[in-house]
Amino acid sequence: MRSLCVERPENLSFATTLSSGSCRSDPRRAASLLKAWKSMNHNRFRTIFSRRLGMCIAVAEVAKGQGKESGRRASMGRPSSARVVSSMRALALALCIAEPMLSHAQSLPTGGQVQAGNANISQTGTTMNINQSSQRAVIDWNTFNVGQGNTVRFNQPNTQAQTLNRVTGAEASQIQGSLLANGQVLIQNANGVLFGNGAVVNVGALLATTKSIDANAFMAGDPLELKSTGVN
Numbered sequence: 001m002r003s004l005c006v007e008r009p010e011n012l013s014f015a016t017t018l019s020s021g022s023c024r025s026d027p028r029r030a031a032s033l034l035k036a037w038k039s040m041n042h043n044r045f046r047t048i049f050s051r052r053l054g055m056c057i058a059v060a061e062v063a064k065g066q067g068k069e070s071g072r073r074a075s076m077g078r079p080s081s082a083r084v085v086s087s088m089r090a091l092a093l094a095l096c097i098a099e100p101m102l103s104h105a106q107s108l109p110t111g112g113q114v115q116a117g118n119a120n121i122s123q124t125g126t127t128m129n130i131n132q133s134s135q136r137a138v139i140d141w142n143t144f145n146v147g148q149g150n151t152v153r154f155n156q157p158n159t160q161a162q163t164l165n166r167v168t169g170a171e172a173s174q175i176q177g178s179l180l181a182n183g184q185v186l187i188q189n190a191n192g193v194l195f196g197n198g199a200v201v202n203v204g205a206l207l208a209t210t211k212s213i214d215a216n217a218f219m220a221g222d223p224l225e226l227k228s229t230g231v232n
Contacts, residue, residue, distance in 0.1 A: 023064065023102075023135050035046060068163075076131060107146075109141050109145060109146070111142030112130075113141075114138070115138040116215060116219050117132065117138060118137065119131060119133070119134070119137040119163070121139075125143040126149060126150045126151060127153065128151070128152045129148070129153050130155065132157065133157065135157060135158075135161050138219065140166050141166070144189065145175070146175045146199075147177055148177055149177055150178070151179075152179050154182070154185055159182060159183055159184075160183065160184070160204075164186045164188065165186060166215075167187070167189035167191070171191055172193065173194065175195045176196040177198075178200045178201075179202075180203065181203040181204060182204060183203075184203065184206070184207075185203050185206050185207075186207045186209075187207070188210075189209075191210070208225055211226035211228070212228060
């Protein structure tokens with residue numbers, strides 16, 4: 001599994017999942033981060049196996065575990081006792097730390113083209129706004145980076161609105177600045193998505209994956225299915 005899924009219900013404060021195939025940082029550094037994270041969340045969270053996501057995730061102490069199940073399906077914005085969750089209000093999400101790579105991140109996403117749905121992209125200084133009027137939208141990008149001190153903000157119709165961002169370039173996405181949305185954001189990049197230790201993510205739900213999401217099925221509102229790497 002090479003995906004990160006983050007959602008934010010009201011009764012949980014902070015949880016992240018480190019997915020072994022999705023980052024290119026020093027394994028010893030990653031192990032150190034995981035140890036520190038476990039210490040920080042001692043007596044508040046535990047790890048269980050999510051049958052729906054097919055991976056071990058961090059959940060509240062009261063959540064129940066599930067058995068394994070084949071397939072790679074994920075649902076955004078639907079209730080579940082075993083989900084990767086986060087309040088993400090003014091908190092930094094440190095998924096992967098790869099300082100040499102992140103230091104060269106571009107300031108803001110480039111080459112954005114709306115492929116489906118209704119949305120427009122504008123930039124003022126260090127802030128990029130994606131104003132979306134449809135419930136779902138698909139946007140292709142050459143790169144999707146957020147440099148330190150920069151902000152990408154998705155202005156969506158409601159908390160259930162979704163934006164699928166497909167990166168077609170050959171570089172991993174590097175998030176060092178602020179990624180904001182009142183709804184749900186999906187980032188698809190076959191080369192990976194790296195979150196720096198200064199990244200701030202405040203969204204309704206976030207899915208970052210190296211797998212492929214079918215755009216037609218997404219626009220139709222079908223359950224999300226992560227397929228072989230590539231842009232459909």
